[in-house]
Amino acid sequence: MTVHTTSPQFKQNATRALHDVQLQKALNNVKQGFIDKRQAAADKLPEFEALRDSARDIKNHTLEHLDLYLEAYEAKVKASGGHVHFARNADEAREIILKICREAGAKTVTKGKSMISEEIGINHYLEANGITPVETDLGEYIIQLRNELPSHIIAPAVHLNASQVEQDFRRVHTHLDAKRDLSEPVQLLTEARAVLRERFLAADVGITGANFLVAETGTSIIVTNEGNGDLTQILPKTHVVLASIEKLVPTLEDVSQLLRVLARSATGQEMSVYTTFSTGPRRPGDADGPENYHVVLIDNGRSSMLGTSFEEMLRCIRCGACMNHCPVYHAVGGHAYGWVYPGPMGAVLTPSLIGVDKAGHLPNASTFCGRCESVCPVRIPLPKLMRHWREREFERHLTPASVRSGLNLWGFFAKRPALYRFATRAAMATLGFAGRRRGRFSWLPLAKGWTKHRDFPAPQGETFQARWQRERSRRTA
Amino acid sequence: MSARDDILAGIRRSLGVKGSEAIRRQIVQDRLERAPRGVVPARGQVSGEERVGLFKTMAEASLATVTEVGSPGEVPQSIALFLRNHNLPATLRMGDDPRLQAMPWSDTTLEISHGPSGGGDLNAVSHAFGGVAETGTLAMISGPENPSTLNFLPDNHIIVVSAKDITSDYESVWNRVRFSFGKGGMPRTVNWITGPSRSGDIEQTLLLGAHGPRRLHVIVVRE
Amino acid sequence: MSALPSSRPGTPRVGLFVTCLVDLMRPSVGFAAVKLLEDAGCIVEAPVQTCCGQPAYNSGDRGTTRDLAMRMIETFQGFDYVVAPSGSCAGMIRKHYPELFEEDPNWRAKASALAAKTFELTSFLVDVLGVTHVDATFQGAVTYHDSCSGLRELGVKTQPRLLLSGVKGLTLVEMNDSDVCCGFGGTFAVKYSDISSSIVDAKAKNVEAAHAQTLLAGDLGCLMNMAGKLSRDGRPVEVRHVAEVLANMTDEPAIGLAKDAAHK
Numbered sequence: 001m002t003v004h005t006t007s008p009q010f011k012q013n014a015t016r017a018l019h020d021v022q023l024q025k026a027l028n029n030v031k032q033g034f035i036d037k038r039q040a041a042a043d044k045l046p047e048f049e050a051l052r053d054s055a056r057d058i059k060n061h062t063l064e065h066l067d068l069y070l071e072a073y074e075a076k077v078k079a080s081g082g083h084v085h086f087a088r089n090a091d092e093a094r095e096i097i098l099k100i101c102r103e104a105g106a107k108t109v110t111k112g113k114s115m116i117s118e119e120i121g122i123n124h125y126l127e128a129n130g131i132t133p134v135e136t137d138l139g140e141y142i143i144q145l146r147n148e149l150p151s152h153i154i155a156p157a158v159h160l161n162a163s164q165v166e167q168d169f170r171r172v173h174t175h176l177d178a179k180r181d182l183s184e185p186v187q188l189l190t191e192a193r194a195v196l197r198e199r200f201l202a203a204d205v206g207i208t209g210a211n212f213l214v215a216e217t218g219t220s221i222i223v224t225n226e227g228n229g230d231l232t233q234i235l236p237k238t239h240v241v242l243a244s245i246e247k248l249v250p251t252l253e254d255v256s257q258l259l260r261v262l263a264r265s266a267t268g269q270e271m272s273v274y275t276t277f278s279t280g281p282r283r284p285g286d287a288d289g290p291e292n293y294h295v296v297l298i299d300n301g302r303s304s305m306l307g308t309s310f311e312e313m314l315r316c317i318r319c320g321a322c323m324n325h326c327p328v329y330h331a332v333g334g335h336a337y338g339w340v341y342p343g344p345m346g347a348v349l350t351p352s353l354i355g356v357d358k359a360g361h362l363p364n365a366s367t368f369c370g371r372c373e374s375v376c377p378v379r380i381p382l383p384k385l386m387r388h389w390r391e392r393e394f395e396r397h398l399t400p401a402s403v404r405s406g407l408n409l410w411g412f413f414a415k416r417p418a419l420y421r422f423a424t425r426a427a428m429a430t431l432g433f434a435g436r437r438r439g440r441f442s443w444l445p446l447a448k449g450w451t452k453h454r455d456f457p458a459p460q461g462e463t464f465q466a467r468w469q470r471e472r473s474r475r476t477a
Numbered sequence: 478m479s480a481r482d483d484i485l486a487g488i489r490r491s492l493g494v495k496g497s498e499a500i501r502r503q504i505v506q507d508r509l510e511r512a513p514r515g516v517v518p519a520r521g522q523v524s525g526e527e528r529v530g531l532f533k534t535m536a537e538a539s540l541a542t543v544t545e546v547g548s549p550g551e552v553p554q555s556i557a558l559f560l561r562n563h564n565l566p567a568t569l570r571m572g573d574d575p576r577l578q579a580m581p582w583s584d585t586t587l588e589i590s591h592g593p594s595g596g597g598d599l600n601a602v603s604h605a606f607g608g609v610a611e612t613g614t615l616a617m618i619s620g621p622e623n624p625s626t627l628n629f630l631p632d633n634h635i636i637v638v639s640a641k642d643i644t645s646d647y648e649s650v651w652n653r654v655r656f657s658f659g660k661g662g663m664p665r666t667v668n669w670i671t672g673p674s675r676s677g678d679i680e681q682t683l684l685l686g687a688h689g690p691r692r693l694h695v696i697v698v699r700e
Numbered sequence: 701m702s703a704l705p706s707s708r709p710g711t712p713r714v715g716l717f718v719t720c721l722v723d724l725m726r727p728s729v730g731f732a733a734v735k736l737l738e739d740a741g742c743i744v745e746a747p748v749q750t751c752c753g754q755p756a757y758n759s760g761d762r763g764t765t766r767d768l769a770m771r772m773i774e775t776f777q778g779f780d781y782v783v784a785p786s787g788s789c790a791g792m793i794r795k796h797y798p799e800l801f802e803e804d805p806n807w808r809a810k811a812s813a814l815a816a817k818t819f820e821l822t823s824f825l826v827d828v829l830g831v832t833h834v835d836a837t838f839q840g841a842v843t844y845h846d847s848c849s850g851l852r853e854l855g856v857k858t859q860p861r862l863l864l865s866g867v868k869g870l871t872l873v874e875m876n877d878s879d880v881c882c883g884f885g886g887t888f889a890v891k892y893s894d895i896s897s898s899i900v901d902a903k904a905k906n907v908e909a910a911h912a913q914t915l916l917a918g919d920l921g922c923l924m925n926m927a928g929k930l931s932r933d934g935r936p937v938e939v940r941h942v943a944e945v946l947a948n949m950t951d952e953p954a955i956g957l958a959k960d961a962a963h964k
Binding site for chain 2: 066
Binding site: 331368369389392393411414437440454455457462468 | 724731759771891898902
């Protein structure tokens with residue numbers, strides 16, 4: 001795993017993000033952009049909830065038979081003239097891709113947006129080996145210029161504003177007139193379109209991800225709004241598909257179910273602009289299309305998630321709805337999570353992939369508000385899975401000592417009702433007395449985390465149980 | 478052990494299966510063969526005029542423009558008019574689709590060229606395999622007569638679709654694909670297109686024409 | 701359980717699950733709940749109790765959670781219903797107790813039995829007892845925050861609003877994003893206090909923008925968090941548990957206010 005992680009520094013990352021005025025402004029776009037649109041799309045389709053059930057069931061069924069669907073898929077790809085490669089981990093995947101690029105004599109490689117390619121860190125590896133990778137999704141292109149990770153799985157540059165993009169374009173596109181006007185987003189888009197158009201036409205290899213793989217036909221599917229994924233895969237001589245093994249679905253009917261929830265959950269569109277089904281290389285007589293078609297199937301930790309409570313995470317179709325609806329993501333953005341996958345899905349997946357010892361903060365940094373689960377198109381119980389990580393941390397004694405001892409103390413009293421009543425009665429009487437003048441505390445020992453930002457309301461003094469006992473004994477007497 | 482066998486063995490270990498269980502193989506085989514339909518929205522389950530009307534409404538909602546003509550013979554004039562109305566040059570790139578070939582292009586002054594796009598074409602026309610009323614989606618199929626590059630490289634993409642090829646749902650498109658290519662068979666590329674290219678990557682502002690066409694114009698042929 | 705009043709046929713015997721925070725911080729909410737339940741014809745008892753185990757559960761300590769859950773199950777065994785003035789604590793029992801004992805059929809059955817008869821206060825009043833009106837008066841505009849567990853685990857959304865709509869003198873003004881988390885999240889508020897603060901800051905702004913004098917919700921944790929933020933920022937909004945208003949028991953100062961500040 002060569003992609004650097006700052007997940008262990010989540011708290012520091014978060015604090016920095018909270019003080020980043022520009023980032024906070026950009027995060028407002030997430031709050032306002034995606035939520036209403038998803039709701040509107042869901043409201044327009046009476047079958048939406050039933051489709052979510054259907055999508056969940058299809059993924060569960062596929063995962064339970066994943067070995068067999070992989071075999072069926074592989075046979076179909078081969079029959080259509082394509083090549084299938086299996087990679088146990090990121091290292092193997094990178095080597096396979098490099099070998100394909102070398103065989104194609106590649107100098108430049110265009111890339112469609114692919115989270116698995118971020119996960120295996122392919123760009124840096126190709127560069128180190130003398131091959132230039134060019135991200136072609138507008139957002140990915142921008143963050144590649146900045147040498148950043150995506151901050152959102154479907155809107156990689158959502159943390160940036162237009163003037164930052166302008167600065168990057170001026171810094172990198174030095175062959176263009178320095179005095180050109182780039183003050184409007186549409187001018188930035190037009191410039192990127194022109195620059196990348198040349199890259200598309202010059203590329204020797206095109207690498208895309210896959211939203212889905214269809215076992216019935218040996219088909220890989222990409223979904224985009226820009227059309228960059230299509231230009232990436234039809235123009236160069238060689239098309240390489242990178243996909244993690246859980247992208248499989250059985251049939252074209254099944255993928256149609258999933259497509260009905262994907263765009264609606266992601267951007268609130270009825271359907272993304274381009275949904276492309278690719279099967280093998282160019283056919284005899286075809287007017288265009290790649291001559292070579294390779295699929296690299298990557299495990300990188302997935303197979304060991306099967307059969308565990310984290311198997312449900314493998315249903316994820318990377319729509320981004322969970323982060324779009326997450327109050328913590330809204331507060332700190334994607335980079336704070338410190339690795340490839342942010343938000344609630346990242347909080348569950350990242351510990352599986354890089355270890356809970358490194359990513360332990362992520363499943364803890366949640367209020368369990370449940371909004372992510374309520375919008376997940378494949379109904380992944382994200383809070384429950386985050387809690388499972390907390391349980392693993394607790395079992396492995398990774399939970400911070402302060403939390404542990406606090407819990408132990410609370411548990412000790414809670415298991416002993418008589419002692420509990422005695423102790424809480426005394427404590428609340430004291431606290432209530434101390435707070436009676438103002439009704440609240442702006443500082444309390446042991447509660448600095450709370451009182452740093454807000455007051456602590458004073459208790460009324462007598463506990464409920466004490467007063468109840470008093471009043472009931474009077475009543476029954 | 479090869480990576481392939483290792484991964485499959487790992488999956489089987491995790492799932493607690495051997496892989497040879499007849500019943501599992503049967504379940505998978507059945508699913509692949511029967512390809513059961515799931516939940517199909519009622520919205521598209523209309524026919525005739527209503528279906529074509531829904532297709533138009535949904536395509537327009539995806540920011541495509543739609544026009545109708547009575548017969549294939551009227552398509553060239555309709556395209557010439559479209560280009561003129563948008564102050565576009567009277568050039569047009571197309572493949573060798575026989576349905577397009579049969580149209581009376583000489584009725585117009587359009588400068589026609591044939592073959593895949595090399596990136597320099599402003600306008601192109603393609604014939605759709607079908608349309609899907611549910612979302613106003615067009616289904617395009619690649620082949621010797623239908624280059625995929627025409628769907629993406631030109632600035633202005635015009636798609637001709639026969640009203641009779643507009644189906645209610647995606648599943649109906651797959652049935653037609655299976656009829657044409659055999660069960661389990663597929664053309665190299667099937668493109669579903671729903672509106673013109675766009676991006677929201679800069680400040681979530683919707684901008685058309687990211688890498689693909691800035692305009693998508695659909696001509697529905699009635700006859 | 702010998703002190704339990706005997707129940708007449710048709711009169712539900714309700715065990716009040718007070719919840720730790722109400723027990724310790726704001727007992728008046730518990731008494732408001734008792735009044736609402738008694739007015740609706742229930743016999744209410746509050747057996748000696750401690751904690752349902754949610755803090756331990758959400759911190760990954762299943763062992764302690766199970767111990768506390770077993771105690772809760774035994775404590776409330778004999779009641780027809782268990783009602784809590786909290787969506788989060790009721791949700792713990794309803795949604796999470798059964799899965800806590802997934803591998804223990806004996807306790808699982810008991811946990812499921814308790815889960816099936818446990819309710820959040822307003823949803824019990826409306827959905828189970830069919831209450832549509834309470835006899836209460838409260839002057840002014842209020843806004844209502846939907847606490848997450850109640851909303852998403854138990855479907856509490858319309859019930860408190862229905863009951864509030866019958867309170868004389870009260871106008872309900874909806875704030876923006878009333879269904880978005882306030883940033884409390886139990887120990888989250890302390891462990892990730894900077895993030896929590898940012899979330900509750902957004903909530904406080906929405907509350908203020910609604911121009912209501914009073915903020916209500918059904919969970920004391922959220923209420924303390926929002927009250928603490930509003931008072932720290934000097935936003936003049938009073939904060940109360942919805943039960944206090946519905947029970948017409950608003951003599952106690954609002955959350956975070958001192959006695960004399962209540963009578964202004």
